Amino acid sequence: MRHLLDTQTLARAEALRILDVAEDMADTQSREIKKLPTLRGKTVVNLFFEDSTRTRISFEAAAKRLSADVINFAAKGSSVSKGESLKDTAQTLEAMGADAVVIRHPASGAPRTLATSGWISAGVVNAGDGTHEHPTQALLDAFTIRKRRFGADSRGRDLTGIRIVIVGDVLHSRVARSNVWLLAALGAHVTLVTPPTLIPQDVSNWPVRVLYDLDEALAEDPDAVMMLRIQLERMHAAFFPSEREYSRRWGLDPVRLARLTGDSIVLHPGPMNRGLEISAEAADSPRSTVLEQVTNGVSVRMAVLYLLLAGERNEDEMGSPNA
């Protein structure tokens, strides 16, 4: 794998490869092997032009657990405020020895530009670009769904037949886009539930069904319900009725939570707006996988960095995290 830019063009086999290597990484972590020597001598740069808690720290933890050196760059407080361009910033960091650049940027397409412009030769990982994609979030979500479903037998399995409902602000959600492409490629049935004002115009080209009524979707006993964060920072009044109205019609409140059946799980990428798209009861319930998602995110990002920086050379060592 040269770069990880999106899930729309990620081959199913490659996605399964990442999930299976992530299983190996998770095994090493559960056996309290805190550090693997795999990426010793490599440098990973976290290049963040937008705020992040989970993704940035998760990539940092993942790189360090593979013994890579990590350089953290936040646009706030950097020479970006003096007008330095993405090209000059990236080349400056590569001149300090970057082998991989993990980039979060407000502009959709910035990671692809970085990967294809010829400005740098490092591998590029998209950590969230505008409203476009957030591929490692989707991979960790798929990993979490698969793990809850198949447990120790997860390796090699896809999500054929699993019914997943994604609820909320799809229009502004890079998490939703990445999940739609990945989950569909893995064989899941995806239903989007959203206010009519928060659905993208091109949704008819997506491999999904769209509903506007959350109760109708929950009545079908989905295997997983993924609540999206309402992105108030990207919103203007025309999109959004009111927080109260939104919460009443599309929020996962205790009454809706109680209607979930069997082993149905509740996902949220975080950060959560408690009391808006998800109630505290739902966020903290045994069905919630919010903290599992965070834990799994480190394993998935270890797998991505491993395949990016060591995968080709060490093809016969792919299972080596378990060795």
Ligand code: CP
């Ligand atoms: N899920 C996610 O991307 O969270 P952060 O914005 O905290 O990285």
